[in-house]
Amino acid sequence: xxxxxxxxxxxxxxxxxxxxxxxxxxxxxxxxxxxxxxxxxxxxxxxxxxxxxxxxxxxxxxxxxxxxxxxxxxxxxxxxxxxxxxxxxxxxxxxxxxxxxxxxxxxxxxxxxxxxxxxxxxxxxxxxxxxxxxxxxxxxxxxxxxxxxxxxxxxxxxxxxxxxxxxxxxxxxxxxxxxxxxxxxxxxxxxxxxxxxxxxxxxxx
Numbered sequence: 001x002x003x004x005x006x007x008x009x010x011x012x013x014x015x016x017x018x019x020x021x022x023x024x025x026x027x028x029x030x031x032x033x034x035x036x037x038x039x040x041x042x043x044x045x046x047x048x049x050x051x052x053x054x055x056x057x058x059x060x061x062x063x064x065x066x067x068x069x070x071x072x073x074x075x076x077x078x079x080x081x082x083x084x085x086x087x088x089x090x091x092x093x094x095x096x097x098x099x100x101x102x103x104x105x106x107x108x109x110x111x112x113x114x115x116x117x118x119x120x121x122x123x124x125x126x127x128x129x130x131x132x133x134x135x136x137x138x139x140x141x142x143x144x145x146x147x148x149x150x151x152x153x154x155x156x157x158x159x160x161x162x163x164x165x166x167x168x169x170x171x172x173x174x175x176x177x178x179x180x181x182x183x184x185x186x187x188x189x190x191x192x193x194x195x196x197x198x199x200x201x202x203x204x205x
Contacts, residue, residue, distance in 0.1 A: 030180045034187055037150075041191055044143040045198065054135035061136070061199070064129060066120070070200040073116045074192065080109035081189040088182045094170055099178075103162055106185070110155050117148050140199065147191055154185050 052061070087102035121141070124130065131141035161181055165174050 048139035048143045051135040051139040056134035058134050065200050067200055070196055073113050074196050076109050076113040077189050077192050080106045081186055084182050084185045091175055091178055107158050114151050150188050157181055
């Protein structure tokens with residue numbers, strides 16, 4: 001009987017080790033993806049820097065951008081990153097209702113951020129300052145728009161994970177996916193800080 005119990009315990013240990021290795025491979029692959037996204041945004045930042053003064057006779061960035069609106073977007077995204085961190089603490093403590101609550105708040109903050117960004121885009125385009133106006137505006141819309149697209153993907157991912165977690169609970173696979181979602185969301189927060197600094201603050205100088 002003891003031999004059978006020992007064998008079962010060994011098998012369980014092997015299964016846990018296999019799961020751990022699978023999780024590590026998945027997380028490694030996700031970090032590789034994050035690195036490729038870093039390269040993408042670095043290219044967009046470089047393009048914006050090169051085209052920054054190519055206004056084609058139009059208004060410079062200091063006259064186009066509303067710093068107060070950009071600051072509101074920054075505060076929304078920073079707060080959403082904080083609530084996302086609280087959601088992950090709830091995941092570790094297996095507090096399912098808290099996980100839902102904090103991720104819903106994170107989602108709403110992300111939607112508010114995206115809404116402000118779309119309002120800014122509409123305001124610029126309505127004033128004749130669309131991406132077709134100059135190289136500077138093409139670089140701006142490409143950089144900020146790509147970040148906004150990533151926010152949209154993150155929000156969609158968030159909804160999908162809330163639905164999945166509601167159906168199957170905080171399983172090992174769901175915890176892994178929520179961890180990657182959290183990393184993705186924090187990454188977008190860091191990218192936005194660079195955008196706010198380079199595009200809005202330095203651009204207004």
